[in-house]
Amino acid sequence: MNILAFNGSPRMKKGQTDIFLQHFMKGAKEAGAETETVYLAKQNIKYCSGCFNCWFVHPGKCIHNDDMPEIRTKIRKADIVVLASPIYIDGLTAQTKTMLDRLIAGGSPFIESRDGHSRHPSGGKELKKRKLLLLSTCGFGELDNFGPMIHHAKAIANNLATFEWMGAIVRPMGGAVGMIQEEEPEKANAIFEAFRQGGYDAVSKGTISEEVQKAASMPVMAIKEYADRANKMFTEMIKVKNNSKRKIQ
Ligand SMILES: Cc1cc2nc3c(=O)[nH]c(=O)nc-3n(C[C@H](O)[C@H](O)[C@H](O)COP(=O)(O)O)c2cc1C
Known part of the structure; x- marks a missing residue:
């Protein structure tokens, strides 16, 4: 079975999405x-x-001469396609959507x-269908942040002839997992383990x-506590940035 993941974060391997995605892919491999991960921000699309x-x-055949023919070949070979995109303004990243639009050529x-x-x-002539799975994370803590994106990803699976909807695995307050990794490692590990299990089950159970x-998507801290901690951190980050600006000038 072939699992093809598209990481649609412009931060690629440095982002939160990739942390959860790689635990998922580990489970799929097990x-x-x-498994293969394509980093869309690196592709010419x-x-x-x-x-x-x-x-x-x-x-x-598309008029553009870029990396899409190779990507379409990879999709054709895949049994499961994972759209791994963080939430950007309540939806998929531009990198993810740009790739999806180009599938119209098929x-x-x-x-x-x-x-x-x-x-x-x-x-x-191809009749084979592959499953589409959404994997996502976002900054805010409410689970309902994923509503529009899940709705959209499911609609995409129904729209494209060679796809069928599998479901979604999501992580709200993605940054908080890193925050608690030292304080409450068992909580952070339980989340990583859920993504690993998700990958394992997607392959073994469909x-x-x-x-x-x-x-x-289990809560790791109260929404208010996260906002307070994050806001404090942002204040510090802005201060550091301003100090370094003064030094540069
Ligand atoms: C342009 C932009 C728009 C965003 N919009 C949202 C949003 O609507 N809701 C939300 O909860 N987080 C939003 N975020 C936060 C990202 O989802 C969050 O930082 C995520 O961890 C990014 O994933 P990455 O680290 O893999 O890039 C946004 C971030 C950016 C840069």
């Missing part, structure tokens, strides 16, 4: 999967220009009904249980 040349002029213009909804069929999802 369950016997071949141009915006879809909406010209529809890929449908009407050269079917399946579709065809014709309109058919799938599960009672208008859809475009796959442009190729699903992530509610229990594992809950463990991944």
